[in-house]
Amino acid sequence: METLGFLMEGFAVALTPYNLMFALLGAFVGTLIGCLPGLGPANGVAIMIPLAFTLGLPPETAMILLTSVYAGAMYGGRISSILLNIPGDEPAMMTCLDGYPMAQKGRAADALAISAIASFTGGLIGTIGLIMLAPILAKFALTFGPAEYFALFMLAFATLGGITGKNPMKTVIAATLGIMISTVGIDIATGTQRYTFGVLELYEGIDFILAIVGLFAISELLFFVEARIGGGRKKMNVGKITLSFKELVSTIPTQFRGGVLGFIAGVLPGAGASLGSFISYTLEKQVLGKKGTFGEGDIRGVAAPEAGNNGASSGALVPMLTLGVPGSGTTAVLLAMLISLNITPGPLMFTQHADIVWGVIAALLIGNVLLLIINIPLVGFFVRLLSVPPMYLLPIVTMVAFVGVYSISHSTFDLYFMVAFGVGGYFLRKLEIPLVPIILGLLLGPEMEKNLGHALILSDGDWTVLWSSPLAIGFWAVAGLGLVLPTLVGPILRRRMHAAMKESPVSD
Amino acid sequence: MLIKRTLSFVAAAAVSMSALAWEPSGKVECIAPSDPGGGWDFTCRSAGNVMQELGLIDGSVQTVNMAGAGGGVAYAHTVSKRAEENKLLVAASTATTTRLAQKQFPGMNADMVTWVGALGADYGVIAVGKDSKYKNLSDLMAAVSEDPKSVKFAGGSARGGWDHLKVLITAKAAGADDLPRIPYLSYNNGGEAMTQVVGGQVDAFTGDISEATGFMESGDLRVLAVLSEERLPGKFGDIPTAKEQGIEALGPNWRGFYMPKGADEEAKEYWVNAVDTLYASEEWKKVMKSNGLIPFHPPANKFDEFVRNQVQEIEQMSREIGLLK
Numbered sequence: 001m002e003t004l005g006f007l008m009e010g011f012a013v014a015l016t017p018y019n020l021m022f023a024l025l026g027a028f029v030g031t032l033i034g035c036l037p038g039l040g041p042a043n044g045v046a047i048m049i050p051l052a053f054t055l056g057l058p059p060e061t062a063m064i065l066l067t068s069v070y071a072g073a074m075y076g077g078r079i080s081s082i083l084l085n086i087p088g089d090e091p092a093m094m095t096c097l098d099g100y101p102m103a104q105k106g107r108a109a110d111a112l113a114i115s116a117i118a119s120f121t122g123g124l125i126g127t128i129g130l131i132m133l134a135p136i137l138a139k140f141a142l143t144f145g146p147a148e149y150f151a152l153f154m155l156a157f158a159t160l161g162g163i164t165g166k167n168p169m170k171t172v173i174a175a176t177l178g179i180m181i182s183t184v185g186i187d188i189a190t191g192t193q194r195y196t197f198g199v200l201e202l203y204e205g206i207d208f209i210l211a212i213v214g215l216f217a218i219s220e221l222l223f224f225v226e227a228r229i230g231g232g233r234k235k236m237n238v239g240k241i242t243l244s245f246k247e248l249v250s251t252i253p254t255q256f257r258g259g260v261l262g263f264i265a266g267v268l269p270g271a272g273a274s275l276g277s278f279i280s281y282t283l284e285k286q287v288l289g290k291k292g293t294f295g296e297g298d299i300r301g302v303a304a305p306e307a308g309n310n311g312a313s314s315g316a317l318v319p320m321l322t323l324g325v326p327g328s329g330t331t332a333v334l335l336a337m338l339i340s341l342n343i344t345p346g347p348l349m350f351t352q353h354a355d356i357v358w359g360v361i362a363a364l365l366i367g368n369v370l371l372l373i374i375n376i377p378l379v380g381f382f383v384r385l386l387s388v389p390p391m392y393l394l395p396i397v398t399m400v401a402f403v404g405v406y407s408i409s410h411s412t413f414d415l416y417f418m419v420a421f422g423v424g425g426y427f428l429r430k431l432e433i434p435l436v437p438i439i440l441g442l443l444l445g446p447e448m449e450k451n452l453g454h455a456l457i458l459s460d461g462d463w464t465v466l467w468s469s470p471l472a473i474g475f476w477a478v479a480g481l482g483l484v485l486p487t488l489v490g491p492i493l494r495r496r497m498h499a500a501m502k503e504s505p506v507s508d
Numbered sequence: 509m510l511i512k513r514t515l516s517f518v519a520a521a522a523v524s525m526s527a528l529a530w531e532p533s534g535k536v537e538c539i540a541p542s543d544p545g546g547g548w549d550f551t552c553r554s555a556g557n558v559m560q561e562l563g564l565i566d567g568s569v570q571t572v573n574m575a576g577a578g579g580g581v582a583y584a585h586t587v588s589k590r591a592e593e594n595k596l597l598v599a600a601s602t603a604t605t606t607r608l609a610q611k612q613f614p615g616m617n618a619d620m621v622t623w624v625g626a627l628g629a630d631y632g633v634i635a636v637g638k639d640s641k642y643k644n645l646s647d648l649m650a651a652v653s654e655d656p657k658s659v660k661f662a663g664g665s666a667r668g669g670w671d672h673l674k675v676l677i678t679a680k681a682a683g684a685d686d687l688p689r690i691p692y693l694s695y696n697n698g699g700e701a702m703t704q705v706v707g708g709q710v711d712a713f714t715g716d717i718s719e720a721t722g723f724m725e726s727g728d729l730r731v732l733a734v735l736s737e738e739r740l741p742g743k744f745g746d747i748p749t750a751k752e753q754g755i756e757a758l759g760p761n762w763r764g765f766y767m768p769k770g771a772d773e774e775a776k777e778y779w780v781n782a783v784d785t786l787y788a789s790e791e792w793k794k795v796m797k798s799n800g801l802i803p804f805h806p807p808a809n810k811f812d813e814f815v816r817n818q819v820q821e822i823e824q825m826s827r828e829i830g831l832l833k
Contacts, residue, residue: 146709186666188694200581201581203577344697344699450694458660460657
């Protein structure tokens, strides 16, 4: 088994004390970020990017840190769902349905424990899926020519709105904004400058790390300032674990189904973790039907969505690592980090940067174990952190963001740019224009343009080359479906999600 | 070790005593016009370390990263704000001269700084996939001369960038006349470009020898020619030069330094000699070997002339392909 050998090498990278320390730090910070309502995994990873640069981490360590934050955020989201009935992040929404009722019945500790275990199972299944699928997909992707890549990027953009997105028009606007920003700088196909207005700082284009940190971290800060959330929440009591072994065993099939479904949802472009946890929950409800007490604090209703969203988070890494096309917002941020580290994601990464890819995958496995360990005994600690007032937390985040961005380029110009992005992001969020498509447009726009150019050079200007291979036709077809389906199925799904939220007797 | 260290101190002392009145004291600054980790960053840090080891400077060399505009930000900074500084070196390479030649640094040209010296080079190569029908550079260039569109090249720089220029330099030397029509596909880096060639989507690869080493050793890539004066040392000895095949094309991607034009003459002389001493040292040879740098070092007084010639050549080539008007 070639893969196993690589994985062992990955463990050798991830298990060095230095990397292990950062995996632990990432898992810890990730859980914290996940459990703070409003701060989702994409923001969490964006906030950690400057820190990675400030510390001058080597590429594999930086990626291990960020993926641990990502995995940790998926774990952490459940804490506030269960205790406060406020999802810590979007994928944790479904966990509220049965988690909060359990907490009200005085079984908060059990809900937290079982959800941690389900997260572990989901994460494990997802990572195993990633290990099996990614190398195959990477080999397959080597046969892609520019026309296929162009069709693939079209697919990524077409499915951007995703099934859970709200307003497709706003998604299109956001993606277009991203692509527009990406055209600033030298055009590699002609060697000419575009939209630089003679400003030297713009010649190399706009660094997407600036855009990401500005859009996510700085705008988050502005939101907090606006909301004036000065005080913390009052302390909560978790109680003792009364979970029996029999109960735990009874959820194993649920965890398994949830993990597998979540992984599949994660691999699909544009779907992501929210859909993963949603379909895991609904399927579980259907499979068990009347036997369960879903919505009233059923233990399986906590296990299913948690296994689902953690499976999906690993699944979303598959297209990001193998094709360079992120499956979700957070993986888009991770992709940006990879590019900034001068690593081109895609099939080549598996051969050229095997240590990083497999180090990250091994770190996911190790991180999963670490997360399980810190999430069961230390859960009380995170609960206490939930009551830390943001007035202490946010200045730290801001400081890290500024120092980190400055340490990348030593340019004050970049700091102004980052703040401008932050203010822009704040207004865009006020207009309910999603930020993730901007990042995707910024990341994928140049790639798409480059591949279009190459396809046309190779075909001597014949546009039909774009749909002349079966594979490309397949991508176009899926892209078409991706555009149409959300308008047809999306409203139904979303109505169901909302209905499910409302059905829950305790929801406010 | 001790003896060697002493010897190098003696050597350094000899240099400084015989020729120089001016000597840098305290901190010396080296600007790497890129983010940490790139080639220019490497030039500053490794050259700085070796200079310190050799005792060419009594303090330390502080590397300052100043990314932007492919070196343009650092160039503008040197020309406008640090024009008379004696203790400032800036890392440069063929990428710098290419951009200068193509007027990519608005309002600035190669005459505005003093070119100190080169510390080695990475040579250009033209390569094809292992199953390619082209067996040598002459075959490939004959096909290009016959029909410029028949061979598609892939490289890691933008159109008009150094990788593209190497194709044009070679094609021109081989007598091809319709240079702008030769298809060139630009990728983000050499690795990406090579995969396309290895995968068979594109016919030929243009890049530097250091990039091609991996695929060359795995047998996926056949290097048709290296664009150097003579065959390269060591494991690259089997690769024929373009010159051997009757095509007078050279493509050294040198690494070196420039410094402010307004610095004192003594200081300039000191640094030119310091780079010479550095280049000749055993310590630097080790650095070159472990980093895949190949000997390239025009004599001290010739480097400035070399840079000017390179800029002129690139400028002319860029005009021919319509990048410059």
